Structures are given as C-alpha cells and as structure tokens.
Amino acid sequence: MIIIWGTRSAGKVDQRDGQYAVTRFAHVYYVPLFPVAAMWITREGFGHSMKLSGRSVLAGYARTWGPLAALAGLMTGGVGGVGIAAASLALTAWSWMWKDVRTPTAQRRSDLNARAFGTRCEPKLLPSDVATALEAELKQRWAVVSDGQSPSDVARFGTDDVHKAAAAYGVLRLSARQLRGAQAAEAERDASRIAEGIRDLQISEGPYRSSAIAGLLAPEQSPKQ
Numbered sequence: 001m002i003i004i005w006g007t008r009s010a011g012k013v014d015q016r017d018g019q020y021a022v023t024r025f026a027h028v029y030y031v032p033l034f035p036v037a038a039m040w041i042t043r044e045g046f047g048h049s050m051k052l053s054g055r056s057v058l059a060g061y062a063r064t065w066g067p068l069a070a071l072a073g074l075m076t077g078g079v080g081g082v083g084i085a086a087a088s089l090a091l092t093a094w095s096w097m098w099k100d101v102r103t104p105t106a107q108r109r110s111d112l113n114a115r116a117f118g119t120r121c122e123p124k125l126l127p128s129d130v131a132t133a134l135e136a137e138l139k140q141r142w143a144v145v146s147d148g149q150s151p152s153d154v155a156r157f158g159t160d161d162v163h164k165a166a167a168a169y170g171v172l173r174l175s176a177r178q179l180r181g182a183q184a185a186e187a188e189r190d191a192s193r194i195a196e197g198i199r200d201l202q203i204s205e206g207p208y209r210s211s212a213i214a215g216l217l218a219p220e221q222s223p224k225q
Contacts, residue, residue, distance in 0.1 A: 004029050007036060009220070011060030013053065016101040016110045018043055019120040022220075023056045031068070032060050039220050040121040048216035050125045059095040066092030108195045115162070116170030118210035123173045133212035135174040142167045151175075155190035158197045169194045 009022040010032055020041050025032035035057050041047035066088045073084030101110050114120045117134055126134070142151065145161070151168035159165050169191050176187035 008032075009039070010063065011053075011056035011058070013056045013059050013098040014101055014110070014120075014122075015099055016107065016120055017114075019114075020099075021050065021053045021056045021121070021125070023052065023060050025060055031064055035060070038125075040119060040125070041220060042119055042213075042217065045219055046217055047220045048119065048121070048130075048213060048218065049127060050121055051127065053125055055098050059098055062091045062095035066095070105192075105195065108198065109192075112166055112169045112195055112198075113173075115166035116173070118213040123170075123177060127216075130212050130216060131174055131177055134210055135171070137210055137212060138167060138170040138174060142171050152190050155193040155197075162198065165194050165198050 005028045006026075007024050008027050008030060009024055011023045011025075012020050014021050018041075022039055022041060023035045024037040024039065026034055026036050035052055038050045038052045038056065039047045040050045069088035070085040070092075073081040073086075073088065075081070076084070101107050110120045113122065116138065117123065117126075119126075123131060123134075145164045145167055147164075149157075149168075151171045154165060154168035155172070159168075172187045172191040172194070176184045176191070179187055
C-alpha cells in the first residue's frame, strides 16, 4: 500500500494585488493534519516567512475537512447527520470569504502595509527580528519626512503626503507590537485614523524596498487552495 504524505501549502487568505498568506501543513493523502510553517507570498513563487495566521490555519482545515465532514454527515443520515453536513459546508463557504481583502478599510490598510513595510503582511505576523529591523528603517524614514511632527500628530491633523502618511502609519503599527494595553490600543487607533484619512489619496507601493524584507525572500511552491 502506497501512503502519500509530506507537506503542502493551503489556506490562502488576505489576497490583494498578488500577495497573500498561506500555511504549510503536514498531510496524508493531501488532507492537512497540522501546520508546520507559514509564508506570506509577495509574488508568484516567492515570499517570506511569517508567524502562523489563525485565519489561514482555519481556512486550510475548513476547505478540506469541511467537505469531508459534510459527506460523512450525509452518509450517516438522520437529523444529526444533516445538521453536521450543513454546518460543515457553511464553515467551508465562510472560509472562502477570507480569500481576498474585501472591505475598503482593509484594502487601505493592506495598501499602507505595502507602502510602509515593503510587504502587505500584517506587522503582528512578521517575525520579531524582522519587525525590529523594519522599525529601525521606518524611524529613519520618519526622521526625514516628519517636519517636527510625531506619528500621532499625523493621525490627529492629517496629511496630503502619502510618503509621510505611510511612514507615520508604519511607525505606529510596529510600535504597537512593543507596547501593552491602552498604549498599544492607542497606537493602533492612530494608525487606523491615518488609514481612514487617506481614503482619497492614491496609494501605490512606490520605490521603497525594505532590506529586512528583501533578506527574507525565498522561493515557495504555489498553494493548492
């Protein structure tokens, strides 16, 4: 008997402009058993390491185990079996809603991530050493464009300079990783205010390329789902 086993990527989520998160699962017969790594794909075939994303892990399970559980429920029959099938299929359908970044607010945050960090990956999912290196880079950028303001000043008063908005946003998001409680929440609120305030500005990834992110890039097989 031949047993097919190994690892495979699954659970594609948070996709925007060709970037997305996937989880690497150990599998038997291509059915995911447990997550072993996570990667943020920056372009087809390449990406960088990241912390495990709960959304991606759940999507990886739901998109495979959900249909299997639904089939088992229908085969079992009865009210209970039908209920299991319905719930499993609902969870599977729900997980596919996470595949793309959908809301305007989430899209603006994704765009600002790309502009500030050189990757659309959420900063809380970045490896700690990479986040530390990124924070140092962003503080240098902020010193050049700040005009004596703090990142929180940009959140309060706004700006029509995308470079300045992205740098302030990036500093705030990365600072929130190091802060606790109310201070972390305040930094995240200020970052959200910047994201809301630039809704009428054209955001592009621009020329910025983080050396911290560039040093992480590695090839990765395209995910199956």
